Structure formats: C-alpha cells, structure tokens
Amino acid sequence: MSEIDFVRFLGILQFSILIASALVPYQLDWKRELGGLPKLHYQMYFIYGGYVVLNIIAFGVLSIFFATEIASRAPFPRAFCSYVAIFWGIRLGLQGVMDAKPYLTQCWLKIGYHLLTIIFAILTLGYAYLAVF
Secondary structure, three states, X not given: OOHHHHHHHHHHHHHHXXXXXXXXXXXXXXXXXXXXXXXXXXXXXXXXXXXXXXXXXXXXXXXXXXXXXXXXXXXXXXXHHHHHHHHHHHHHHXXXXXXXXXXXXXXXXXXXXXXXXXXXXXXXXXXXXXXXX
16 A cells, blocks of 8 residues: 555545544433533533534545645645644543443444544554654
C-alpha cells in the first residue's frame, strides 16, 4: 500500500467511527437519561457532540481528498497529522477510564466497542507515523 493510499485508508476509518457515533444517543438513551438535566446542559451534550463529529468529518475529508499533500510530509501536513494523532490518542486513552461495561449488553455491542478501540489505535499510530517519519 502506498502512503497516499494509507492516508486515504485513515480517512475512510474516520467515517466508520461516525457510524458508531450515530448510535450513541440511542444506545445510551440520551433523551431519557439526560432529560432531567437543565435545558442548557442537555443542549451542550449535543453541541459538543456536533463539534466532535465535525472534526471527524474534516479529518476524513482532508485525508481522502488531500492524501497526496499529507503524504508529502511538508510542515503543514505534519502539523495536521500531529493534531489528528493527539485527538485520537486522547480518545484512545479515554477508552481505559470510561465505564462502558453496563451498556455492552449484547455481543455486537462488545465487538463494536473493541473494534472502535482498535480503530482508535490505528488512527493514533497512523497519523503519528505520518507526523514524525
């Protein structure tokens, strides 16, 4: 696989995470669970979630459509890759402290959770590689 193809692969992985992201409000029953919060707090969950989703979309779009530039290892693409590696590295680290077990009630949810952890690791290491080497 060429480096350009690798960058595009990482971009596609970003979009696979959005599938899981779309399931979160329903699987965690946000409407009921967060319904007792003040309206502003409830709205903030969706606002913050929206910002995260927009970042992931941007990472994916930029990685797919600007793969040649990212693979060039120029200073700006290295900075972009550093940011994305840090973003996913933080998310990967959060996997270790989040208490998701009570919500992993079905086999497909457990598999999905572990698959997400693998994807977070691939994204972290992949973008770190592009930023450093």
